[in-house]
Amino acid sequence: MQLNQLTERDNYFEDFTVGEVMKHVRSKTLEPLEQVLITNMVMNTASGHFDEEVMKSHPMGRRLSFGGVNIAMFVGLASQDTAENAIAELGMDKIRLQGPVFHGDTLTAYTEVLEVGPAEREDAGVVRFKHYGTKQDGSIVFEGERTVLMKRRSHWGAR
Template sequence: MTDDNTAEGEQERRLVSGWEGRYYEDFTVGDVYKHPYGRTVTETDNVWFTNITMNLNPMHFNEAYAAETEFGERLVDGTFVIALAVGMSVIDISANATANLGYDKIRHHGPVYHGDTLFAESEVIEKRESDSRDHVGIVTTELRAYNEDGEQVLSLERTPMVLKREYAQPSAAQPTGWPEGVGTQPEELE
């Protein structure tokens, strides 16, 4: 036996916390988070999203129509681009949000085409304590999305209410979103 009560050559098993997202205290005005994982937009993404949202502009689903426009081909639905960029930012900005208060100053800077790969980053532009809720603070970020050529295609301001660390209760055994008792538990490792 070794000093840590494991047989020689055996590894001790333990529960280790994963990324839990940022809490209100972790944000500093001026910080820029380059969100991981670019995402290539497919024709299926565009067609499904356009149909699901009943966007009837033929620019998104009618190749013959789109071929006659200045773009020469279908464009990806702009609201899909917004949803994708916001989704990409959740890991860094709002994994611990209790609500999104608003999306402002939304601008499409350039078209997005099938096959474009988008990347997103967020810059913290403001943060403040909530006037009505002690357990959260309010963080405003500028979210920017770029295509694979580095061309900015989207910007918007996003304002979530973010949980303060002292009110969070995730653990390695029960991370955010997991019901109590599901999966490996500490007593199973003893």
């Protein structure tokens, strides 16, 4: 298994191989402002995300990050390596939020290439990724699979 620690510029369909694992070069500390702003924007009003006093008596002891924000952060961290040459997002499934994320946690994303195959159009192929994410203590807090229609270098790349 190869661990890629550099963000690549040109990830076309032909560049992905089954079994390849990438550690995405950028991590992101989840700031309370962005967590609360995005959670408000999607109309999630659960007190677990907003009410510090209520959460003091909860087993978690403090406010939790909204899982939708966590998913978006991990997929976003993986995007430069897995979406720069995407034509279309075909699906996301098998999403699992496996542990709590709190304001101030630093998130890191990893991707494994699960499958590469043909598409209905000759200028693209289909790539299925497994994304997973950790926080600063190394615990896995997110897993999910994503299927992407990816440009072929042979049709779209610099000649």
